[in-house]
Amino acid sequence: MHIFYTPDIDPEASAYTLSEEESKHCIRVMRLKVGDTVVLVDxxxxxxxxxxxxxHPKRTSLSICSFNEQRRRSSYRIHVAVAPTKNIERYEWFLEKATEIGVDEITPIICEHSERKDVKSDRLVRxxxxxxxxxxxxxxxxxxxxxxIGDFLKTETDAKCFIAHCDAGEKAYLNEQVKPGEDVxxxxxxxGDFSTEEIGMALSLGCQPISLGVTRLRTETAGVIACLETAIINR
Structure with a gap:
């Protein structure tokens, strides 16, 4: 069944009109018609x-048949703070796969070795x-x-924190550290990885160093592996 994003819909609503963008997708792209059933998510x-x-291709009207509410996505929360990649398409790939696997929150962080210093949030949200x-x-x-990253580390204290880096030193695998139902x-x-100073700052503020495997991973691959391992632990 076709799904449409309706962030402003009222749970008590009996009817709803799709935005122009979603209406166009519904009628022009998907070629749906009167009487067809769809799913709206907020x-x-x-x-x-x-x-x-x-x-209507600009203001499709719908009658609400039923409503279902899920209180939580899952029994755990995962927040990934990941540096934007030089090629933004790689970052978008990470966002796509992380969403499919199950990520709750994402923060783009700027580090000493970052080659990209900003992102277009509107594009990433799409x-x-x-x-x-x-x-x-x-x-x-x-x-x-x-x-x-410094500002992020000083305020992000609500969950157990891990830092994946490539510097030498003792590091446990992520799947050895995360417990089912734990927010991370x-x-x-x-x-170019975190700088030595950034790693030191993270460790001094309570982050635990972890490894995501024996091979060197691209930034976006590391982000996906982190989400996947956490999801598997909580399956």
Whole structure:
């Protein structure tokens, strides 16, 4: 069944009109018509079954048939703070796959070795929405504003924190450290890795050093592996 993103829908609503963008996709692209049934998701756990009553390409009207609410995406939360890649398409790939696997929150972090210092949030949010719809989920991952790693580390204390880095030193594998049902924050550095100073700062503030495997991974691959291992532990 086709899914449409409706962040402003009221759980008590009996009818709803799709945005112009979603209406165009519904009628022009998907070629749906009056009487067809669709699913609307609000990105916060709400899922609505609805029927098209006016197939207008700019303002499609629907009648709400039923509503279902999911309180939590899962028994755990994962927040990945990952440096934007020089090639933004690689970062978008990470966002897509992380959403499909199950990520709750993402923060782009700027590090000493970062080659990209900013991102276009609007574009990244569109990637997240498309991935949420494609994977038939009703929760949209939260995308935070870009932050310098130092500022992030000083304020991010709500969950158990791990830092994946390539420097020498004793590091446990992530799957040996994460427990089922545990909320975690995982830091992934840029192509040039975290600097020695950044690693030291993270460790001094309570982050635990971890390894994601014996091979050297690209930034976006490391982010996906972190999400996947955490999901498997919580399966």
């Amino acid at each position: 990105g916060k756990g709400g899922s609505f079954r609805a029927e098209i009553i006016d197939a 990637v997240l929405i498309a991935a949420m719809k494609q994977s038939k989920q009703s929760f949209l991952p939260k995308l935070n504003d870009t932050r310098k 924050t995982i830091l992934i550095g840029p192509e």
